Amino acid sequence: MTLAEQWVAFYTIVRKEIRRFLRIWMQTLLPPAITMSLYFVIFGALIGSRIGQMGGFTYMEFVVPGLIMMSVITNAYSNVVSSFFGAKFQRFVEEILVSPMSNNTVLWGFVIGGVARGLLVGLIVTLLSLFFTSLHIQHVGVTIAIVLMTSIMFSLAGFINAVFANNFDDVSIVPVFVLTPLTYLGGVFYSIDLLPDFWAGVSRLNPMLYIVNAFRYGVLGVSDVNVTTAFLMVGGFTIAAYAYCMYLLSSGTRLRQ
């Protein structure tokens, strides 16, 4: 296929992916909006007002970046895992497998679909947060870069999950039992400076801590961790996940008999 034809194929997948999550907005866009609004009301407005300052900011200001990032992560991941597994489950992944598209086109088509949903939900949550606090982004470049890299990384991770998933339980295991706990323990609701040294050390093993803090640095200008380390780590994981996805596609693992 020529480059122009690959572009058409890529655009076709991205368009289909975006139309898919917009068509089922009650399942994809509304739930995170409601959930995050509840977080803002309960943790930010009600409980937060009693907590006082955190890292030099009101509690609401402190939790907003983490909650936005949590939405981006779970939605980018969920979009790719559910869409690609659905295609496998109903076998219409074969439409893609018999076509002459390159593996890169297939992969990036699904990944950009995941990134689009992650960013759209992130934007919705950000707009909702403005009803509760004001955001003055300190480092625009850092903010955009970490959101983009993170949504790409988790879209790739969702793709890997979808390839190996055998049923719909396998699709929800990682978001429910891995992503959500790691995000909750990754400094969304607290600064690790509050933790005893041992637990602060353990927290530093949690990759979500770096992602949440890099984003918080972009928005608020403060971070519990070194932001360069965060970028290197997200970049490293993204490259590793991309390489593994390409291996899965080229070897046909779990896709071709």
Add this chain to the structure above:
Amino acid sequence: MAIALQIKGLRKVYDNGFEALKGIDLEVTEGDFFALLGPNGAGKSTTIGIVSSLVKKTAGDVHVFGHSIQTDLAAAKREIGVVPQEFNFSNFETVWDIVVNQAGYYGLNRAVAGERAEKYLKKLGLWDKRDVASRMLSGGMKRRLMIARALIHEPRLLILDEPTAGVDIELRRSMWEFLTEINRSGTTIILTTHYLEEAESLCRHIAIIDGGNIVENTSMKALLRQLQKEVFILDTPEVITPDLVVEGFDTRYIDEHMFELVLKKGSSLNEVFAALNKQGLVISSMRNKANRLEELFVGLLNAK
């Protein structure tokens, strides 16, 4: 004529150790209408799966219009349109989206995709259903949708894996006409089917696969010439008895207005009617007891 499909020494051993293909060779000439027949589990779908890249081969070579699926897979894929046995499209997408998106996967822009979608959906009687979600279609419509989807990039080789399974007779006939028209326009067609009259009436060449081996590969005419006898059922308005004898032919009484007659290779229908005339027996209608190809097919498989 170019070779549309060339298969050499194709083997497939699945992860569970089952050897589905034991080194088959096959050649399909451009423009042919080719039947690939065999009992369930013979290796037909595995062969099609390998050619369309959904199944990984264990050994052997496959070339589609000269493009190796090993070294030039994308070019080979462009030449192929596949209509699988099982429905494999999104239940939630509309007929239009399924066909147009498939065109996009082959790099066709939306203007071209739209023109072709209209052309094939109209030809296949799905134009009125273009905005309907695919899950709402009847079984026959779903089959036709898969044919439209497979043709959207106008492949030179169309592979149909039991395309008329579960389709009513009227629709099956119209699909035969459509496939004949596609074939006449130059598309090479490979067909697997359990309806042997379908293969006999449509296909010019035939391969029979059984137990992972090709047991017959010849032209339909040559195969039918192998037929040693044909059994006809004849209806007569007159009353016949079980002791009916037609001189020179074996017969079997069915009921007082119907009997079977065996026509051996070398005999002609003229001889049959001459004998019947001689006895003054009027025949109102006659038909084959079984499809001719079916008799050969069963014979070949039993001979193994």
